[in-house]
Amino acid sequence: MGVGVQAGEPRRDRFHKDCPGWELYRHVANRWGVLILSALDEGPLRFHAVRDQVGGISEKVLSQNLRDLVRDGLLHREVEPSTPPKVTYSLTPLGDQLTARVRVLLEWVGANFDEVLAARRHHDG
Template sequence: MTDTAPAGRRDAFDSGCPSRTILNHVASRWGTLILTGLLEGPQRFHVIRDRVDGISEKMLSQNLRVLAFDGLVAREVEPSSPPKVTYSLTPLGTELAGHMSSLLGWITLRTDEILAAQERHGEG
């Protein structure tokens, strides 16, 4: 499949489909947490970093850049010294983050069951 295929004909199961790249961006651990964290509203870099425990500044910066490139996150710079940069979800990002939030909620709700299954699997 090529990049010129109509949007309705894209197939994420096809290794050449551009949606695979987007899936990698949003379904990564950091992408998912950043997007769902921004559902709380516009945030400065340090707030996102502190909210997404364990992410390095380098990884946060890289992920925000990619998510902005994908049109999911907006970056607003206030002219001041030093400049204040705020990140927020675009309408497209808000739509996606709502779905990702449901996924995170399901994982949180079912974590004990999944851990029990892992334990049972380890005993076999």
């Protein structure tokens, strides 16, 4: 058990599988989490607009990821009473804090992609 961890408390060690942060890591750093957060960085979007912006994601997978990110407090889900209901997603203040860091990662990828491609060619050649 880690320092300061009481019996029955979850471990708070990011390298341990029982750390409660692992679930959040999966939601944010999975294949789609970063792209969904990035899509919403420019403002609120309806479900289909998020789907269209995040190419290649199925509606089922998008729905699950959006539910997870709403549950984690990173996204706000607003349902407008209409037929059919209009659902809009936006970043919460917590989600905005995270997305600011995601933006730095995406900027790094954009700035260094040519170098990464050159490294891949060198490695594969």
